[in-house]
Each structure stands twice: as structure tokens, then as C-alpha cells.
Amino acid sequence: AQSVTQPDIHITVSEGASLELRCNYSYGATPYLFWYVQSPGQGLQLLLKYFSGDTLVQGIKGFEAEFKRSQSSFNLRKPSVHWSDAAEYFCAVGLTGGGNKLTFGTGTQLKVEL
Amino acid sequence: EPEVTQTPSHQVTQMGQEVILRCVPISNHLYFYWYRQILGQKVEFLVSFYNNEISEKSEIFDDQFSVERPDGSNFTLKIRSTKLEDSAMYFCASSITGPETQYFGPGTRLLVL
Numbered sequence: 344a345q346s347v348t349q350p351d352i353h354i355t356v357s358e359g360a361s362l363e364l365r366c367n368y369s370y371g372a373t374p375y376l377f378w379y380v381q382s383p384g385q386g387l388q389l390l391l392k393y394f395s396g397d398t399l400v401q402g403i404k405g406f407e408a409e410f411k412r413s414q415s416s417f418n419l420r421k422p423s424v425h426w427s428d429a430a431e432y433f434c435a436v437g438l439t440g441g442g443n444k445l446t447f448g449t450g451t452q453l454k455v456e457l
Numbered sequence: 458e459p460e461v462t463q464t465p466s467h468q469v470t471q472m473g474q475e476v477i478l479r480c481v482p483i484s485n486h487l488y489f490y491w492y493r494q495i496l497g498q499k500v501e502f503l504v505s506f507y508n509n510e511i512s513e514k515s516e517i518f519d520d521q522f523s524v525e526r527p528d529g530s531n532f533t534l535k536i537r538s539t540k541l542e543d544s545a546m547y548f549c550a551s552s553i554t555g556p557e558t559q560y561f562g563p564g565t566r567l568l569v570l
Binding site: 377379385386387388389433435437443444445448450 | 490500501505548550559564
């Protein structure tokens, strides 16, 4: 069964510092890969996704993620964090093909210090 | 920009009562999903729906749960007899062609007392 691991439950960074959130997946083939963000009391907003092609994908709000097949990783990065980035970040994987579920990681709670 | 909407935003119910959570997916989307997130835990898949039938369901989605697309716009999740452990945030999602473009609604927070 596919699985997603986000090893960092909580991360604290200073505003303006760089950020990297880790995500590893376990699946026989290359799945579709996603990062979602959830602000307190809010729904899930899609930040970016990887299906194929260029392994570095750009998303909204200045985020990017890099797919590394050899490491089964899809880490999320941002060069300079803003206080408004404080939220919970979820990595998710989906099977190739239509109509299939997403499997989420346990999430990483990001705190931004001013 | 089109978005998925859900009603109500919050619902409190007594154990054993039936609840219906409503979702309006994005209009040209064909695949519909329900997920839930128990407080402090990860988002879990419940069920996917395509072409007016369930295409996949998780072990969580037992006989107490049902889904329906009663008309061309709504997608509902019914819990027949709620349990305390059904308390969670329930998210509806929709996509055009499967997980590649799955968009989530704001969620319904269900509290079972």
C-alpha cells in the first residue's frame, strides 16, 4: 500500500529564513505528488503538484518542490518565509489513473517567528 | 475562480442521529470525494464517486455511511447513526480527471455529543 511520511511534526523558522519541509513516499511506481496547506480552521489549499517532466515544480505563494526519484522524496521549499506562511502543510500522493484517492502524510506544523 | 463549497460549516448532533453533509463540487468536475480529518490527525480518504456510483471506499466507510448525487450539482455524505468517533472535519473534493486536479472544499466540522 502506498504511504507518505512527513518526518517533521513541527518546524519553527524565523521570518525571512529559508524553509524545507520533507516528504517521503512509498510506492512501486511514481505516483502523483502534491503539497497542500491548511491554515487554522480552513480547508486544504493546493500549493503545487508533480505528475511528470521537470522535477522542480513551482507553486503558489513562492513555494517550490523537487521530486527526487532515487530518494522517493518530494520536499517543499521556500527561500524566504513570511509570517503568513504559518500553517500546517500536508504532502499527499495519488495513484496514476483517474478517480483515485489521495493518501496524506501526517502533516508538518510550521511556526514562523517574527 | 470556481471553488468547492460545503454546508454547513459546523454541525453539532447527538449520538445516534442522522446527519447529511452537503457539497457543491466545481461544475465541470466528474470525480467526487469525501475525506475526513479527526482533530490532530491526518486527512483520511473515505470514498470516491464517479459516474453516479462509488468507485472506491476505505474501510472507514462502513454501512453507516452513504453518498449520493441527488441532482446535477450537489454531492452529499450521510451518516445514518452517528457515533462519538465520527466527530471530525469532513472535506469534500472534486476533480476533472482524478487525483491530478483534486480541489477541496472548506470542510464541515461535525461534533457528535
